[in-house]
Amino acid sequence: MATIVLGVIGSDAHVVGITILEHALEDAGFDVHNLGVQTSQSEFVDAAAEHDADAVLVSSLYGHAQQDCEGFHDELAAAGLDPVTYVGGNLSVGQEEFETVRQRFRAMGFDRVFEPGTQPEVAITTLHEDLEETASVPEHVVVEQ
Amino acid sequence: MATIVLGVIGSDAHVVGITILEHALEDAGFDVHNLGVQTSQSEFVDAAAEHDADAVLVSSLYGHAQQDCEGFHDELAAAGLDPVTYVGGNLSVGQEEFETVRQRFRAMGFDRVFEPGTQPEVAITTLHEDLEETASVPEHVVVEQ
Amino acid sequence: MSSSNSNPSIRDERLSDERLVELQESVRSNWKTGAAVDFEDAIAFHESLPEHKRFARVLESASSPLLQPRAGVPTLEKQIDLLRSLHEDGGAELLPTTIDSYTRDNEYEKAQTGLEETRSTGTNELNGFPAVNHGVEGCRELIDDVDAPIEVRHGTPDARLLASITFAGGFQSFEGGPISYNIPYTSGYTLEETIEHWQFVDRLAGAYTERGVTINREPFGPLTGTLVPPSIAITVMLVEGLLAATQGVRSITLGYGQLGNLVQDVAALRALRSLGEEYLPDDVTVTTVFHEWMGGFPPDESRAYGVITLGGATAAIAEPDKVITKSPQEFKGVPTCEANVAGIRATRQMMEMVHEQSLVLDGVDDEQGLIERSTHALMDAILDLGDGDVARGTVRAFDTGALDVPFPSSECAAGDVLPARDDDGRVRLLKFGDLAIDADSKEVHDARLDERAQTEGRDPSFRLVADDVDAITDGRLIGRPEGGEGDAN
Amino acid sequence: MSSSNSNPSIRDERLSDERLVELQESVRSNWKTGAAVDFEDAIAFHESLPEHKRFARVLESASSPLLQPRAGVPTLEKQIDLLRSLHEDGGAELLPTTIDSYTRDNEYEKAQTGLEETRSTGTNELNGFPAVNHGVEGCRELIDDVDAPIEVRHGTPDARLLASITFAGGFQSFEGGPISYNIPYTSGYTLEETIEHWQFVDRLAGAYTERGVTINREPFGPLTGTLVPPSIAITVMLVEGLLAATQGVRSITLGYGQLGNLVQDVAALRALRSLGEEYLPDDVTVTTVFHEWMGGFPPDESRAYGVITLGGATAAIAEPDKVITKSPQEFKGVPTCEANVAGIRATRQMMEMVHEQSLVLDGVDDEQGLIERSTHALMDAILDLGDGDVARGTVRAFDTGALDVPFPSSECAAGDVLPARDDDGRVRLLKFGDLAIDADSKEVHDARLDERAQTEGRDPSFRLVADDVDAITDGRLIGRPEGGEGDAN
Numbered sequence A, B: 001m002a003t004i005v006l007g008v009i010g011s012d013a014h015v016v017g018i019t020i021l022e023h024a025l026e027d028a029g030f031d032v033h034n035l036g037v038q039t040s041q042s043e044f045v046d047a048a049a050e051h052d053a054d055a056v057l058v059s060s061l062y063g064h065a066q067q068d069c070e071g072f073h074d075e076l077a078a079a080g081l082d083p084v085t086y087v088g089g090n091l092s093v094g095q096e097e098f099e100t101v102r103q104r105f106r107a108m109g110f111d112r113v114f115e116p117g118t119q120p121e122v123a124i125t126t127l128h129e130d131l132e133e134t135a136s137v138p139e140h141v142v143v144e145q
Numbered sequence C, D: 001m002s003s004s005n006s007n008p009s010i011r012d013e014r015l016s017d018e019r020l021v022e023l024q025e026s027v028r029s030n031w032k033t034g035a036a037v038d039f040e041d042a043i044a045f046h047e048s049l050p051e052h053k054r055f056a057r058v059l060e061s062a063s064s065p066l067l068q069p070r071a072g073v074p075t076l077e078k079q080i081d082l083l084r085s086l087h088e089d090g091g092a093e094l095l096p097t098t099i100d101s102y103t104r105d106n107e108y109e110k111a112q113t114g115l116e117e118t119r120s121t122g123t124n125e126l127n128g129f130p131a132v133n134h135g136v137e138g139c140r141e142l143i144d145d146v147d148a149p150i151e152v153r154h155g156t157p158d159a160r161l162l163a164s165i166t167f168a169g170g171f172q173s174f175e176g177g178p179i180s181y182n183i184p185y186t187s188g189y190t191l192e193e194t195i196e197h198w199q200f201v202d203r204l205a206g207a208y209t210e211r212g213v214t215i216n217r218e219p220f221g222p223l224t225g226t227l228v229p230p231s232i233a234i235t236v237m238l239v240e241g242l243l244a245a246t247q248g249v250r251s252i253t254l255g256y257g258q259l260g261n262l263v264q265d266v267a268a269l270r271a272l273r274s275l276g277e278e279y280l281p282d283d284v285t286v287t288t289v290f291h292e293w294m295g296g297f298p299p300d301e302s303r304a305y306g307v308i309t310l311g312g313a314t315a316a317i318a319e320p321d322k323v324i325t326k327s328p329q330e331f332k333g334v335p336t337c338e339a340n341v342a343g344i345r346a347t348r349q350m351m352e353m354v355h356e357q358s359l360v361l362d363g364v365d366d367e368q369g370l371i372e373r374s375t376h377a378l379m380d381a382i383l384d385l386g387d388g389d390v391a392r393g394t395v396r397a398f399d400t401g402a403l404d405v406p407f408p409s410s411e412c413a414a415g416d417v418l419p420a421r422d423d424d425g426r427v428r429l430l431k432f433g434d435l436a437i438d439a440d441s442k443e444v445h446d447a448r449l450d451e452r453a454q455t456e457g458r459d460p461s462f463r464l465v466a467d468d469v470d471a472i473t474d475g476r477l478i479g480r481p482e483g484g485e486g487d488a489n
């Protein structure tokens, strides 16, 4: 079964969402490594390398996601890693339109960008989809969740 | 003391507002003739003539004020009357900007146009102002209430 | 003084089949669309409707209160869109079609002009849906295109043609009644006239009911929406329920409008249900509807939500069968669809959260007892005055002031009763006029209002009533004088 | 497992004058604006403030609950505008200044970058007001330009520099505490560390207080905001209150976050007040604050109003001294000023309407008894474990799990307790871990959750907890499985 690294990036301490995600992903059969809150980019990269993660799920609620995620994909690449990457939560400060936010994080390299309140089931479905063939970035995904 | 004719025009039956207005105007010393709800234009004109009204206050809540007031000032003129005329209440259907509504009723000949929720005190103050000199339409009024 | 004579010829008797047919013929000629009304064809149309569009069935089988907004726009297309959105986005289980004011006045010509102007200008020139002008076909299109039961809500003193067309058009619920759509809604009809008109409407509903097509009837509980004491409102509901039952109506929804005091509102809704069961015949299914605050609203949407959600909380505790929601734009004008949806959703959130909790409030039983005692006194007076006939008794009761309503638009009611809130915010009577409630109940009202007068250090007067009328608009429940709140709470 | 050792050196003892000065010196060097901190100058500034800007005075002398929103934007100009509008348009009697996340992490460099970027781009690049970067002068400008008392609200585990600068800058109220700003807000500190940091903050507040400038301190009651049972939250409040009192704080506002069940919330607020009076020294003025729902909100504004106004109704019944309001945009992100104003106004409307009514709810006393018994058990355990020292006892209690918090961010808490709602929507514990509450209380929790399990026909599991966490977001109070609501209500 696919291996997943999960955590809350930066100095964000919102723990409830990833706790729920962790349980749901485990129930769905994934091998989950939950790094907890206030996880740095390098902690994510190290864990992804250590566990040979198929997917890295980054959560951010507090509004500083953009600053915290800057350069994340370069770090992954530098470590020779190319997992599927998701980011979700409340990704910007304020009441910005989600579509704008999504574009921004897509441009930063995330394969999928999830809006506030995304149910674990949605993450599970798309993980199954994205990890079905190989663990590489699926080019065919058109419908974003 | 000035004489006032008051009523709800058209087929509007909202009676609470004018009941409160009537009491307040009487307490303020005006000679008030309350025609009640569902008063036609000609009932207004007849009462204004009969009581030699200094001011005619038209109330309309239900949204059909414009249709109901169409040609009202012509009727008054035809009867040789030129009282101060006020209109107030919820003057249009829906959530239109009040300023637009005011312009429309000013153009129809009303001296003052009052927004929803106008307190009786405001009506009393402006009546004192407008009826101070003569009972004719005051040209000097700039600040609308 | 009332304009009706005190020896009314009206009787609470079932109209004969012949009379029904005769009246139907004459009524349908009032506007050209009347010609399309055909009873057998209508029965067939109703029978073709799926279960989930049968109003009485959906309402009577619900396990928790259903939500219904008010909404009506002039054109058919927009009305369909509006109702779909209220159902799908708002989650309203029951839908309305609110009729425009010209139709309520039977001014079909003017309604036609408004409808045509709306079609050409694109802005709504009517404050509701002119169902008569849309005719039987238009109504059926609406019923077909919207996936929930729809009620006709209006305010029409003479709704005979409207009923004929909308029943034939597939609507299975019809608001109003001879008192509740007279006194708050018009100044042009005597009670005898409106009772006669509504006997036809009820008889027609009864005729459908006999054929297995239950038409739900809903007397309008809030009356003038302005501080109407529960016993008065409930008495009117019972009278209209009785009159409807006589004509064969078997599904009756009695209404009551939020006053804002939780204990009083819960007590009133319970009294409404129990008195409804007591007075109405056994073969009538009685349901209840709670209207969110019907008086003047706060001007801003945020504060309006406070009023609306207090209604939701009340409904969650009292559990009526249906709740009519208000929108946060109530103060200003006919709400947008979005605002209407918002009103439903805010209500629902509050209701769902409170409904799970078993909340027992002190004092509900006492207040319910008071309401029931006063209502019994009023009903006794009506039946006495009518020598047992509720129709005649009602006319006489209004004539003599034995039954009265605060702030009536119509001269049928004396309008000598004046309501005011007590120190706890419950609506009492400051002036009784000739209202036939019992002496014990009067004592309670007097005592409670004395308490308030003392708290505020002012004599009860019309000023106090006016302050109470404005209170919720001003962000409060009780119209206390500035700085004179006292410390009685 | 906790990372702190179980033989802590920390003691609940007043820091000496010398230690205070010494610490102040070292702390102020952490960022350049620290240099401007001067105690005597600060006292003079506070003394120049008018009465109506003195936080403790305004709060403690209020006759009904005061409203305070949360709000902070990066630049001084915009923060001034924002607070003025919340005060004038919203009618908030008490104002906040919410600090950004970088400052909470003592990352003043990053906060500076965010502030400068905000100034150049015009869009807010920080989620709050970086008070340290604005420095003493900036803070004083804010205090001068806004006409109501302002509190610093943050979430900073090491708030020593923030306190030094904001106290000197004229703020007279400061949220947080060693547990409440550790466990929900960070994973980087042991409790010993945060207790030490907050001893300095409290000692500094005490130093101002001794000079006649009362600094109000407010432990953060909601903790993780997620189904925290009242006894746990209240215990943390008492501990932080005791620790603050030792350092000379004389104005303490204990907090509690809405859980959504009216009876439980009213009982908890009453227990909070009475236990506060019981445990805190007599020379401390205890006030209480109620936070509107701190967990996940419904996504749409209309339903959010339902949650917010239920908080308003609760506050009107329980009458805390202060209410922290939420905005209808809570779900999505930092709210606009208008949304914040709307939250205050909706709350006020509900509160004013309900406040006039004397509402007595069944079961409040029993629930309050349960909360007090459990809290006593927890406090006893803490004092036992600390051999009478509350600081040491707290560290040991968290180490052993005798005190625990659901969903902690920090490893200082075991996180072995799992909350769930009972059939009535009250928050109980499904898993106690090693929590030191008494056996009687545990029995109540077990029995109530068994009831629910039966109603729903499912075994209690993490799934049930997750459903409860989502319930309010989903428009309900209890996370019932689809179609399994039972009929227990």
Ligand code: B12
Pocket (backbone or CB within 6 Å): A011, A012, A013, A014, A015, A016, A017, A018, A020, A021, A057, A058, A059, A060, A061, A062, A063, A064, A086, A087, A088, A089, A090, A091, A092, A093, A094, A114, A115, A116, A117, A118, A119, A120, A123, D070, D101, D104, D127, D154, D155, D183, D184, D185, D186, D222, D223, D224, D225, D226, D294, D295, D296, D297, D298, D329, D330, D331, D332, D333, D334, D335, D407, D408, D409, D469, D470
């Ligand atoms: C509870 C809460 C808190 C608690 C957190 C307790 C804790 N330790 O977890 C407390 C009170 C401590 C807190 C603090 C703060 N908070 Co807060 N908080 C919330 C709140 C109300 C609920 C969050 C929550 O627990 N939701 C329930 C869980 C189950 O849902 P979730 O987190 O959204 O996660 C689900 C999905 O989103 C999804 N998901 C999440 N991440 C990911 C990632 C991927 C890849 C995928 C697929 C899915 C996914 O799966 C989860 C399970 O369903 C939200 C607002 C809201 N949503 O209503 C604000 C909110 C997130 N907080 C906010 C802020 C600003 C803060 C503070 C900075 C300031 C403050 N107010 O004190 C601090 C930050 C502290 C810090 N260092 O992080 C803002 C963020 C603003 C923004 N982005 O513009 C919000 C939106 C509130 C607001 N409107 O201002 N907060």
Ligand code: B12
Pocket (backbone or CB within 6 Å): B011, B012, B013, B014, B015, B016, B017, B018, B020, B021, B057, B058, B059, B060, B061, B062, B063, B064, B086, B087, B088, B089, B090, B091, B092, B093, B094, B114, B115, B116, B117, B118, B119, B120, B123, C070, C101, C104, C127, C154, C155, C183, C184, C185, C186, C222, C223, C224, C225, C226, C294, C295, C296, C297, C298, C329, C330, C331, C332, C333, C334, C335, C407, C408, C409, C469, C470
């Ligand atoms: C109570 C009420 C009713 C009651 C009326 C009972 C009665 N007989 O009076 C009932 C339930 C019967 C009713 C019926 C209808 N109503 Co109605 N009603 C209201 C409501 C909630 C309050 C009105 C009120 O009494 N306010 C309290 C009094 C004291 O305030 P007031 O009337 O505004 O008057 C004060 C001031 O405005 C001012 N004033 C008024 N007129 C004038 C004139 C002048 C010259 C001056 C100086 C001042 C002034 O002085 C008064 C004293 O302070 C309003 C919405 C609201 N405001 O919250 C809707 C409202 C007025 N109704 C409305 C509608 C559409 C109707 C109906 C057509 C449809 C329906 N829903 O059934 C029918 C119409 C029936 C008819 N033939 O007229 C709409 C009007 C929409 C629009 N304009 O776009 C409103 C705004 C509701 C809404 N948002 O949809 N209604």
